[in-house]
Amino acid sequence: MDTHIKAALKPAKPYEQNRARMLISCPDGPGIVAAVSHFLYQHGANIVQSDQYTMDPEGGMFFMRVEFDLPQLELRIAGLQQDFAEIADKFEMKWQLYPLSHKKKLAIFVSKEDHCLVELLWQWQAGDLDAEITMVVSNHPDMKEYVESFGITYHYIPVTPETKAEAEKQQLELVNGQVDLIILARYMQIVSPALIEPYRNRIINIHHSFLPAFVGGKPYAQAYNRGVKIIGATAHYVTEELDGGPIIEQDVQRVSHGDDVNELKRIGRTIERVVLARAVKWHIEDRILVHQNKTVVFN
Amino acid sequence: MDTHIKAALKPAKPYEQNRARMLISCPDGPGIVAAVSHFLYQHGANIVQSDQYTMDPEGGMFFMRVEFDLPQLELRIAGLQQDFAEIADKFEMKWQLYPLSHKKKLAIFVSKEDHCLVELLWQWQAGDLDAEITMVVSNHPDMKEYVESFGITYHYIPVTPETKAEAEKQQLELVNGQVDLIILARYMQIVSPALIEPYRNRIINIHHSFLPAFVGGKPYAQAYNRGVKIIGATAHYVTEELDGGPIIEQDVQRVSHGDDVNELKRIGRTIERVVLARAVKWHIEDRILVHQNKTVVFN
Amino acid sequence: MDTHIKAALKPAKPYEQNRARMLISCPDGPGIVAAVSHFLYQHGANIVQSDQYTMDPEGGMFFMRVEFDLPQLELRIAGLQQDFAEIADKFEMKWQLYPLSHKKKLAIFVSKEDHCLVELLWQWQAGDLDAEITMVVSNHPDMKEYVESFGITYHYIPVTPETKAEAEKQQLELVNGQVDLIILARYMQIVSPALIEPYRNRIINIHHSFLPAFVGGKPYAQAYNRGVKIIGATAHYVTEELDGGPIIEQDVQRVSHGDDVNELKRIGRTIERVVLARAVKWHIEDRILVHQNKTVVFN
Amino acid sequence: MDTHIKAALKPAKPYEQNRARMLISCPDGPGIVAAVSHFLYQHGANIVQSDQYTMDPEGGMFFMRVEFDLPQLELRIAGLQQDFAEIADKFEMKWQLYPLSHKKKLAIFVSKEDHCLVELLWQWQAGDLDAEITMVVSNHPDMKEYVESFGITYHYIPVTPETKAEAEKQQLELVNGQVDLIILARYMQIVSPALIEPYRNRIINIHHSFLPAFVGGKPYAQAYNRGVKIIGATAHYVTEELDGGPIIEQDVQRVSHGDDVNELKRIGRTIERVVLARAVKWHIEDRILVHQNKTVVFN
Incomplete structure (x- = not known):
């Protein structure tokens, strides 16, 4: 059935090649958003969407989702992950990075x-x-x-x-x-x-x-x-x-x-x-x- | 507080003097709606709204709500109730009649x-x-x-x-x-x-x-x-x-x-x-x- | 595709053989519900569902939908329609009768x-x-x-x-x-x-x-x-x-x-x-x- | 009426003394979130809630709302506003700062x-x-x-x-x-x-x-x-x-x-x-x- 099969072959949209998402959770504390956004900026990424939520400002959990564009993402993603480990350590983050080009x-x-x-x-x-x-x-x-x-x-x-x-x-x-x-x-x-x-x-x-x-x-x-x-x-x-x-x-x-x-x-x-x-x-x-x-x- | 107190004194609207509602429930069977509506028609009442629901057409329960206008309701309500008892008996109805002029x-x-x-x-x-x-x-x-x-x-x-x-x-x-x-x-x-x-x-x-x-x-x-x-x-x-x-x-x-x-x-x-x-x-x-x-x- | 084609062959459910619906609209007046339900009762029909609505009790339009079971409907439907014409005339009704066995x-x-x-x-x-x-x-x-x-x-x-x-x-x-x-x-x-x-x-x-x-x-x-x-x-x-x-x-x-x-x-x-x-x-x-x-x- | 009047006298909650919100809109571009969050971090503020929206990543408008806690806000707010003007200039921002202690x-x-x-x-x-x-x-x-x-x-x-x-x-x-x-x-x-x-x-x-x-x-x-x-x-x-x-x-x-x-x-x-x-x-x-x-x- 043509209508259906063509869907399976749908190629990634151009912008997806250089876009990724991060999911972060860690104990709340000052400077997390600043650290993450500064890190991305320094690496040449542009934040497209950012959401965060703190369960309780004093001593609660902090959750963040950030979507960003980074030219030549595929070449640079390994380095990005390596560099981010330092920030993640400092704030005791659980985190994951999902490039959009990798379809689930x-x-x-x-x-x-x-x-x-x-x-x-x-x-x-x-x-x-x-x-x-x-x-x-x-x-x-x-x-x-x-x-x-x-x-x-x-x-x-x-x-x-x-x-x-x-x-x-x-x-x-x-x-x-x-x-x-x-x-x-x-x-x-x-x-x-x-x-x-x-x-x-x-x-x-x-x-x-x-x-x-x-x-x-x-x-x-x-x-x-x-x-x-x-x-x-x-x-x-x-x-x-x-x-x-x-x-x-x-x-x-x-x-x-x-x-x-x-x-x-x-x-x-x-x-x-x-x-x-x-x-x-x-x-x-x-x-x-x-x-x-x-x-x-x-x- | 004037705004409030006036509400307590609100008189019944004219049409309410001659309007009443019946709630009926009984085992389902043929002829119930016909009997009720014919009864009301014979007594000079005009049905304004009628709703019914049968839980299961074969052997279930029947529920009805009927709202009607009857000129000089106050004078005739006792007779109406007396006369309706016969129908109620026949169909084993539980029923109640509520004149709108009686505020709950x-x-x-x-x-x-x-x-x-x-x-x-x-x-x-x-x-x-x-x-x-x-x-x-x-x-x-x-x-x-x-x-x-x-x-x-x-x-x-x-x-x-x-x-x-x-x-x-x-x-x-x-x-x-x-x-x-x-x-x-x-x-x-x-x-x-x-x-x-x-x-x-x-x-x-x-x-x-x-x-x-x-x-x-x-x-x-x-x-x-x-x-x-x-x-x-x-x-x-x-x-x-x-x-x-x-x-x-x-x-x-x-x-x-x-x-x-x-x-x-x-x-x-x-x-x-x-x-x-x-x-x-x-x-x-x-x-x-x-x-x-x-x-x-x-x- | 088996799943789909079987649907087209679905036979009428047994109860549908004897069930029909009427849609009625006419100028409002006393006795309409009584006349319709009495008519159906006299013809041996059992009302399964009945809804009505009056746009304005004094001089407005009256609308009714009634669903009923009538044994041997197919044989009797022509007669039913003929007999109903009298009531319809009296109340100036526009009306239609839809047997469920006739699929649209x-x-x-x-x-x-x-x-x-x-x-x-x-x-x-x-x-x-x-x-x-x-x-x-x-x-x-x-x-x-x-x-x-x-x-x-x-x-x-x-x-x-x-x-x-x-x-x-x-x-x-x-x-x-x-x-x-x-x-x-x-x-x-x-x-x-x-x-x-x-x-x-x-x-x-x-x-x-x-x-x-x-x-x-x-x-x-x-x-x-x-x-x-x-x-x-x-x-x-x-x-x-x-x-x-x-x-x-x-x-x-x-x-x-x-x-x-x-x-x-x-x-x-x-x-x-x-x-x-x-x-x-x-x-x-x-x-x-x-x-x-x-x-x-x-x- | 006691119930009512007490409301008018409700004092600010303690946390409100040091909390403020910023609303920002400007043409989109890289580094905005990083600049704002870094600025707040450097000034000792902790971001409690941050939302942003970009109308179109390439050449659209960027909107941001950020809520933060800053100890001794009252003393430092004037300085904060003065310092922020530099960032605002750079990104051509329209922005406003609302301390929660100022009730509208x-x-x-x-x-x-x-x-x-x-x-x-x-x-x-x-x-x-x-x-x-x-x-x-x-x-x-x-x-x-x-x-x-x-x-x-x-x-x-x-x-x-x-x-x-x-x-x-x-x-x-x-x-x-x-x-x-x-x-x-x-x-x-x-x-x-x-x-x-x-x-x-x-x-x-x-x-x-x-x-x-x-x-x-x-x-x-x-x-x-x-x-x-x-x-x-x-x-x-x-x-x-x-x-x-x-x-x-x-x-x-x-x-x-x-x-x-x-x-x-x-x-x-x-x-x-x-x-x-x-x-x-x-x-x-x-x-x-x-x-x-x-x-x-x-x-």
């Missing part, structure tokens, strides 16, 4: 419900998700043909109680070192701790409720039974605690007594799609920092 | 936080809440002068662990038979079962979270700690289960990592005010039916 | 922007749009393969200033008598009056602004230049006046100074998709009545 | 509709608007007693076609040099150009529509006639063009065919209150920069 590699896990997958693929081929979708992994074969029409590899790995351990091993082998971000796009299986550990803060799940309300299974039925007047969806990083990881994004929609469980599911599908796609986009654009089970999102 | 009497319970009380008084004096505010009851004296400036009686009833039983007895004596609806406008005390029983589905509480998330105390601190991206408020009828009664209305507002607990409280105050006032307005306008811990709201 | 036939017109088309096809194959999509008409060939993968006919009709008249003639021949509803899913051509006339209140357009703000071309650029803080989209029936027809549905999204025109377009695409799909769904479900360039929507 | 002085203009005034006074006495309300000016005497109960001076200046010129002169004399911000809280008179000129970007008006839709008089009637499904309100700085100044904030609420003009007004009042109060709060907190009839809002 994504794996999408999906079960039978296809709406989140379809949304991600549509946004991706429309150019709104600036990443490579490397593979789709599913415990069902249903979406194989559709996914392959985008030129994306589809791994069908059935999961039964007997084969679960083996399936998880297979999944880990597929993704490990190959992808930067795993997206659980309504993947209705619990993910193995063996996968969570190496992908800490790099697995995004969409939960079909307004967390922390309605943790666990059948959240729309739970919502119907409680008689809530608004339903929602929550994108969060996956941790060992079920539906308990750092929340990235949530959104909601008004419902009424007249909406039965099926109608809640129908309305919810659009919320889920939009919320998951936003969270993925922000992760791809390096807008999210995690601190103590909470996210700082610069957007 | 409200009691507002409040503690130190005044924003919900101020909102209700402002909407009331602006003519948006078509009821009588009969009294304000508080365990603090702070708002006495302000409330009395509207010509409303203020009962200061301190509540301490020792005096709680006595205070509740006093409250019950004040309201019982005197008021139609009790509003807990951020009244930070647990209400006595002795009050809940006679006022079943007639006590509205505002809880400062998006229920069922963050039941109980300090919901904004709970929300901050969980790192939610949206906060909310919930108006519900009070039952014996804390924050567990039928939900009437909810609303939400987006927040960010940058909002600390105090900022959540500030944002939340506006949500609380608006949600509580809507729920009160709908109750006053007989728009709410309760069935098995859920509400049907015709609005 | 849709034609979707699209240009290069595919997001609204993709959304409609996705909702349709998910079973959320209860209609037949009979054809897609486009002045570009791009989406041909994709649309045909759903088993839907794709008509590529180029439009140039020279061929416009001929193209419009072709379009009219394609749809006339064949489809019940035309959807302009970001069809960037002005539609001919020859098409509007026979399809009055049966052509739905999505305009990519919050009408009446930003009528005409490039609404996102207009919105950017005016510096609005919220953007929106509007679904409306097409009339001879550009972007001036009866509004069916609108929705909005918050934006900021940081969003340039491309970002507004990206955000707007999701609003457009959702708003158009809602309007189409409501039309399909016979929820919309039009009166003097305004809609009454029962939902 | 507000004048509120109001006509008969009191909801926006009541909201501002309530938020102010709740401590949410960190400013001094110096006076209320009105062409009606109605709110005099209420306003004075907060310890605020009330100037009743009637406006008739004959006295308009004289009234405007009186207003100008009252505010000029005395207040930092004028708020038109549903002040239903056109403001004189003689007032606009000295208060450019310092007069905030609330317009009761979602601008640019429904400019001018009776916007709710206009909205009703057009049949919109969402209504809104807009806070903007006042310019010589009616309802045409830079938009600060907008918000909206869903309405239906069932809402008549009075109901739109009622719903709209809550939108107006909230939108105006947000805009005023942002202005007070120095979050707004104006550029070519558009606002940059850092919040």
Whole structure:
């Protein structure tokens, strides 16, 4: 399908060659912004966007995202990183540098419900998700043909109680070192701790409720039974605690007594799609920092 | 204060003299709407608004709200009620008839936080809440002068662990038979079962979270700690289960990592005010039916 | 593509065989609801849902939507219509009866922007749009393969200033008598009056602004230049006046100074998709009545 | 009224003594953030919050808001300003420095509709608007007693076609040099150009529509006639063009065919209150920069 495949071949935009982003977190103190911005200026970089947030001016944590242009970035990035280590040491920073020319590699896990997958693929081929979708992994074969029409590899790995351990091993082998971000796009299986550990803060799940309300299974039925007047969806990083990881994004929609469980599911599908796609986009654009089970999102 | 006091004297609008509302619930079956509307037509009434909802067409519950004009309503209402009993019997209806000329009497319970009380008084004096505010009851004296400036009686009833039983007895004596609806406008005390029983589905509480998330105390601190991206408020009828009664209305507002607990409280105050006032307005306008811990709201 | 094609073959649900909807509008007066509901009761129908609205109780217009079950509907519908004519005459009603077993036939017109088309096809194959999509008409060939993968006919009709008249003639021949509803899913051509006339209140357009703000071309650029803080989209029936027809549905999204025109377009695409799909769904479900360039929507 | 008057006496919080904010706008170029943050660091200031926005990285405008703590600010502010002039010159900056200890002085203009005034006074006495309300000016005497109960001076200046010129002169004399911000809280008179000129970007008006839709008089009637499904309100700085100044904030609420003009007004009042109060709060907190009839809002 021409429309779709052309997306996979989209070249980097010219300005991306020389643009990079830094994410920094450290204990707050005087002079951090000055040090970072002065460092970049001295190295010939021009700051395009800068965001910062201090949890508490006296003794709290400091978070920063800075996006900058640096001519001949590719040649100079190694030196830049080396030089920055000194500042990072001084302020006890955790930091990462992401050149835009390096596209993140994504794996999408999906079960039978296809709406989140379809949304991600549509946004991706429309150019709104600036990443490579490397593979789709599913415990069902249903979406194989559709996914392959985008030129994306589809791994069908059935999961039964007997084969679960083996399936998880297979999944880990597929993704490990190959992808930067795993997206659980309504993947209705619990993910193995063996996968969570190496992908800490790099697995995004969409939960079909307004967390922390309605943790666990059948959240729309739970919502119907409680008689809530608004339903929602929550994108969060996956941790060992079920539906308990750092929340990235949530959104909601008004419902009424007249909406039965099926109608809640129908309305919810659009919320889920939009919320998951936003969270993925922000992760791809390096807008999210995690601190103590909470996210700082610069957007 | 002239502006305020004039509100208390507002006369009924002419059309209200001959207008009434019926709320009906019964097991569903053929012919209910026909029977009710035919009955009203035969008695000379003109239906102004009619809403109905069937939980499940086959064997579910049927709910109806009908608003009608009937010339010389006051003279004919007793006969109307008598005649309707036959239909009600046939369809096993629970039903109530509310003439608009009978204004509901409200009691507002409040503690130190005044924003919900101020909102209700402002909407009331602006003519948006078509009821009588009969009294304000508080365990603090702070708002006495302000409330009395509207010509409303203020009962200061301190509540301490020792005096709680006595205070509740006093409250019950004040309201019982005197008021139609009790509003807990951020009244930070647990209400006595002795009050809940006679006022079943007639006590509205505002809880400062998006229920069922963050039941109980300090919901904004709970929300901050969980790192939610949206906060909310919930108006519900009070039952014996804390924050567990039928939900009437909810609303939400987006927040960010940058909002600390105090900022959540500030944002939340506006949500609380608006949600509580809507729920009160709908109750006053007989728009709410309760069935098995859920509400049907015709609005 | 199996996933997609199966949707086209979806059979009617059993309950739909005996269900129908009526849309009624007439001058208000006493006894209308009684007459309609009594009529249905006498004919053995059970009202499943009934909505009504009176623009002004004294001398205004009355609008009603009633959904009912009638055993052996197919055999009895002709008689029902004949018998109802008497009531309709008496109250000067404009009315229509829609059996659910008759699926509406849709034609979707699209240009290069595919997001609204993709959304409609996705909702349709998910079973959320209860209609037949009979054809897609486009002045570009791009989406041909994709649309045909759903088993839907794709008509590529180029439009140039020279061929416009001929193209419009072709379009009219394609749809006339064949489809019940035309959807302009970001069809960037002005539609001919020859098409509007026979399809009055049966052509739905999505305009990519919050009408009446930003009528005409490039609404996102207009919105950017005016510096609005919220953007929106509007679904409306097409009339001879550009972007001036009866509004069916609108929705909005918050934006900021940081969003340039491309970002507004990206955000707007999701609003457009959702708003158009809602309007189409409501039309399909016979929820919309039009009166003097305004809609009454029962939902 | 004790509750109210205590607000007027609220002392500055301790941290405010040493905190200040800078608003900067200039043509974009390399090194601006570095220069500003280095300057502040060298002078012993700690940046608490910093926001920036570049309209277009190549040759566009650069906007910055920086909030910082500087011990003994009061003694050092004059020197700070003097020293900063050098940087400002180099980058062709327009800039302003606001110490938090200097509370902005507000004048509120109001006509008969009191909801926006009541909201501002309530938020102010709740401590949410960190400013001094110096006076209320009105062409009606109605709110005099209420306003004075907060310890605020009330100037009743009637406006008739004959006295308009004289009234405007009186207003100008009252505010000029005395207040930092004028708020038109549903002040239903056109403001004189003689007032606009000295208060450019310092007069905030609330317009009761979602601008640019429904400019001018009776916007709710206009909205009703057009049949919109969402209504809104807009806070903007006042310019010589009616309802045409830079938009600060907008918000909206869903309405239906069932809402008549009075109901739109009622719903709209809550939108107006909230939108105006947000805009005023942002202005007070120095979050707004104006550029070519558009606002940059850092919040």
